[in-house]
Amino acid sequence: MAVGVKDVAAAAGVSVGTVSNVLNQPERVSAKTVERVQRVIQELGFVRNDAARQLRAGRSRSIGLVVPDIGNPFFAEVVRGAEDRAADAGMTVLLGNSDERDERQVAHLELFQEQRVNGVLLTPASDDLSAVHRFAAGGMPVILVDREVEEGLLPSVSVDDVEGGRLAAEHLLSSGRRRLAFVGGPQSVQQVADRLRGVQAAVAAHSDVTLEIFEQSALTVLQGRAAGEAIAARAADARPDAVFAANDLLAVGLLQAFSFGSAIRVPQDIAMVGYDDIDFASATVVPLSSVRQPARLLGWTGVDLLLKELDGVEHDRRVRFQPELIVRESSAVTD
Known part of the structure; x- marks a missing residue:
């Protein structure tokens, strides 16, 4: 007993x-x-019995965090940053994985509401934020992470993904590449669409540059490998000479297809840039150039915004960080 x-x-x-x-x-x-x-x-x-104490107080010592893919090292870093800031405030983080499905996202939000969490950090599963607005209107503070909405109805912390796409494309173009390919997940994912917009803006400034878009079903290594195999199956003169992948997992799959399944050399035949600069980007078979976004800082700042919301402290409701291009061997200039 x-x-x-x-x-x-x-x-x-x-x-x-x-x-x-x-x-x-x-x-x-x-x-x-x-x-x-x-x-x-x-x-x-x-x-x-902390649950009973929470019922009496009407609030827990917990913060909810929902991400679309906890298997992605980028989101693992976001979680670490959120936990660091929450620990500073004597709180814990309850993690939910939506698997990029709206119904699972809603299930997590409902559970967190029942648990009387202080609020929720959320990277949305899709563009449909109607359920999210409903929870926020019901009194549960919601902070968007790695995403913002133009109307500014929800506080957010994000990275300028349009600028990140532009940085990657201009870097590849500056090395003389003229046949660019963009490999991304569904363009319904706002981050993917924004990175593509940046690439398109850079390409538009050059009349001799072509851009081909490979829209994959997911932002995974397997989908990157599938795109790489499709590129490798073409004749050499029909392939792009540079590829920008919408995240590093796709880029790793592309590198696998080029390095192990064909005779395509990186960067001699095809230069490559990824996105996120996850920990093992520098340890791939060819060290990967990548657009770095401050994953851990995103999580830390998201919790910090939530705490300010709870305390009624005046603060910027939209925080946007700038990305940084990290150049490695995969996009090095070759003779």
């Missing part, structure tokens, strides 16, 4: 109210009594 507060009080020879004060307001109890009660708590193995 579980040990309760009454058991602790009886064993320590104090009232239930004193035990409650030791747990929640120890400054109101003498040091000697706190020591005695804490000793009994350890001897009996008492574990406080």
Whole structure:
């Protein structure tokens, strides 16, 4: 049978109210009594019923975080940043993976609402934010992470993905490449669409440059490999001479197809740039050039915005970071 507060009080020879004060307001109890009660708590193995405390207080010590793909190292870093800031505030992060499905996203939001979390950080599964606005209107603070909405109805922390796409394309063009390919996931994903817009803006400034778009079903290594195999199946003069992948997982798949399944050399035959600069981008078979976005800082800042919302502190409701191009061997200039 579980040990309760009454058991602790009886064993320590104090009232239930004193035990409650030791747990929640120890400054109101003498040091000697706190020591005695804490000793009994350890001897009996008492574990406080935090769920009951949350019901009384109307708020937990938790923050919800929903990402579309926890298997993506980029989002793993976002989570680490969020946990760091939450820990500073004495809170914990409850993680949900939507798998880029709206129904799973809604299920997580409903669960977090039942758990009375302080608020939710969310990277949306799709462009349909109607359910998200409904939860926010119901009193649950929602901070968008790696995404923003133009109307500014929801606070957000994001990266300028249009600029990131432009940086990647201009870098490839500056090395003399003229047949560009963009390999991305569904353009219904806002980040993918924005990165493509940046590429298109850079290409539009050059009359001798062509752009081919490979729209894959997902932002995964397997989908990158599929695009790479399609490119490798072409005659050499029909292939692009540069590829920008919408994230590093796609780029890794492309590198696998080029390096292991064909005679395509990177960067001699095809130069490549990825996006996110995940940890193993520098450790791929050819070290990968990538557009870096501050993943951990996104998570940290998202929680910080939420805390300011909860405290009623005035703050910028839209924080946008600038990306940085990291150049490695995959896009090096060759003779």
